Amino acid sequence: MSDQALRAALLKLRDKGSAPASQFTPSQRNALDRFARQTGAVSCQRQGRGDVYGVCDLAMFETHLVGLSPQVEPTLAEGLPLRAQHVAHARSSKARHHQHGTYYPLLKAVGDSVTWREGDTGAELALGAVSRDFGAATLCLQTDDAWSTDQALWLVENQALFDRTDWLPEGTHATLLYYGGQLDGRLLSWLRQRRRASRIILFPDYDGVGLANFARLYAALGDECECWLMPQWQHKLERYGSNALWRDTLRHFSAAVDRLPPDLRELTDHMQRSGLALEQEVVWLPA
Numbered sequence: 001m002s003d004q005a006l007r008a009a010l011l012k013l014r015d016k017g018s019a020p021a022s023q024f025t026p027s028q029r030n031a032l033d034r035f036a037r038q039t040g041a042v043s044c045q046r047q048g049r050g051d052v053y054g055v056c057d058l059a060m061f062e063t064h065l066v067g068l069s070p071q072v073e074p075t076l077a078e079g080l081p082l083r084a085q086h087v088a089h090a091r092s093s094k095a096r097h098h099q100h101g102t103y104y105p106l107l108k109a110v111g112d113s114v115t116w117r118e119g120d121t122g123a124e125l126a127l128g129a130v131s132r133d134f135g136a137a138t139l140c141l142q143t144d145d146a147w148s149t150d151q152a153l154w155l156v157e158n159q160a161l162f163d164r165t166d167w168l169p170e171g172t173h174a175t176l177l178y179y180g181g182q183l184d185g186r187l188l189s190w191l192r193q194r195r196r197a198s199r200i201i202l203f204p205d206y207d208g209v210g211l212a213n214f215a216r217l218y219a220a221l222g223d224e225c226e227c228w229l230m231p232q233w234q235h236k237l238e239r240y241g242s243n244a245l246w247r248d249t250l251r252h253f254s255a256a257v258d259r260l261p262p263d264l265r266e267l268t269d270h271m272q273r274s275g276l277a278l279e280q281e282v283v284w285l286p287a
Helices: 003-016 026-039 058-068 082-090 127-134 159-163 185-193 208-224 233-240 243-248 250-259 262-274 280-284
Strands: 018-020 042-047 050-055 106-110 116-118 147-149 152-156 174-178 200-203 225-227
Touching: 003 018, 003 026, 003 050, 003 058, 026 042, 026 058, 106 127, 159 174, 159 280, 185 208, 200 208, 208 225, 208 250, 208 262, 225 262, 233 262, 243 250, 250 262
Parallel strands: 152 174, 152 200, 200 225
Antiparallel strands: 018 050, 042 050, 106 174, 116 147
């Protein structure tokens, strides 16, 4: 029995006492039918042209409902973090939409003079000095904040490129942001809200997932962002490219390729012709 479907169905019945079967999804009706057979707390009766579910043993109904959904007084729940509300609702912090409202990215400066400023409050993060002394830093990003930098912002999906920065073009003064495989929707919303850096540069894996991430970034920012192509990428694709990685991420590639800007056409054509994909770390390997 699906706890999620049964919980949703019982909550509907608790609020109304009875309800037409048409108000429940197929999975909720299946869960209610099994629940009725096992407990006798709910019945399904024919009324007119349709079936109606109703509570027939209130004490047993409430016992099972509390087991699935402890509940908290609405006035208390409203002031709690979202995941705490989910525990109150379903004994699980991951029930319903469970993403936290704020986002804390890992940031690292390349160069000593990299600074972030909050335009509304005047706060500053001397990221160059912090990175030199502590290795990295973070900011509490919220869509309506005013954090920005005068330097470029590079986004990388693998930690090796965050840890070691000698792959960057010579003379780079910028912020590196490590996003760990998938661009977070909260980060995209934050970047879209206002101009955050002189340039937004994504260096992904050249595979379906990486290009799908850039397609999402490009949809949010347009020509204010770019996908970085490493020097001699054509030769590296031929020498180090992986057919297994290409196959594993092909569905992402197929969904994203038509949403990419024209300057990536040469890359995507090479990938399609060769059936190869390329990981970021080859930036250190000879062509």
